[in-house]
Amino acid sequence: MIIKIEEVKESKDKDDADTSDTSSSDGEETFSRSALLKTKPMSKQLPRSSVSAEAMGLFSKRTAFKPVVIPKDKDMKKRITRRLKEGFMFKNLEDKDMEIVLNAMQEVTFKENEIIIKQGDEGNHLYVLESGECE
Numbered sequence: 736m737i738i739k740i741e742e743v744k745e746s747k748d749k750d751d752a753d754t755s756d757t758s759s760s761d762g763e764e765t766f767s768r769s770a771l772l773k774t775k776p777m778s779k780q781l782p783r784s785s786v787s788a789e790a791m792g793l794f795s796k797r798t799a800f801k802p803v804v805i806p807k808d809k810d811m812k813k814r815i816t817r818r819l820k821e822g823f824m825f826k827n828l829e830d831k832d833m834e835i836v837l838n839a840m841q842e843v844t845f846k847e848n849e850i851i852i853k854q855g856d857e858g859n860h861l862y863v864l865e866s867g868e869c870e
Contacts, residue, residue, distance in 0.1 A: 803839040815840055818863050 789795070807815070815837055819825040825836060840863070845851055851869065852858055 802835045805838065805841045807838075807840075807842075811842060812837060814865060815842075815863070818865055822863065 816833065819828075819833065819836065825833065828836065843862075851862060852860075
C-alpha cells in the first residue's frame, strides 16, 4: 500500500478537511498532513516482562533438612545400593547423598499383574525395580 501526504486547501470546516482521507483509483490512499500529525503518541511505558513474589508466613519458614530414615538390614542396603548405582539418576551421587536416598527408601512387594501406578496419574513415590518386569 502506498500512502501519499497532500497539503489540504483551507476549508470552512477545517476539522473535516484535516481528518479526511481519500482513495484514488490506483489503490493509493491520501491523507492530509495535519490528520497524520494528530495521531496519538504511543505509550512510552515498556510492557512488563515478569512479576515474581515470595510467599511469606508459617508455611515458608526455613528449617534444617531432616532426611527420612527407614531402618534396613545390611543385605537390603546392599541390594538397594546396587540397583541405584545402575540407574542414571543415582549413579553419580556422592556417598553422603547416596546414603540419604538409601535411608529414605523402603521395600514394597507387588503381586503379579498388580497395578503399581497408571501413566498420567500424579505420583508421590519413586519406584526402583529390583526384580521382575513392568509394562
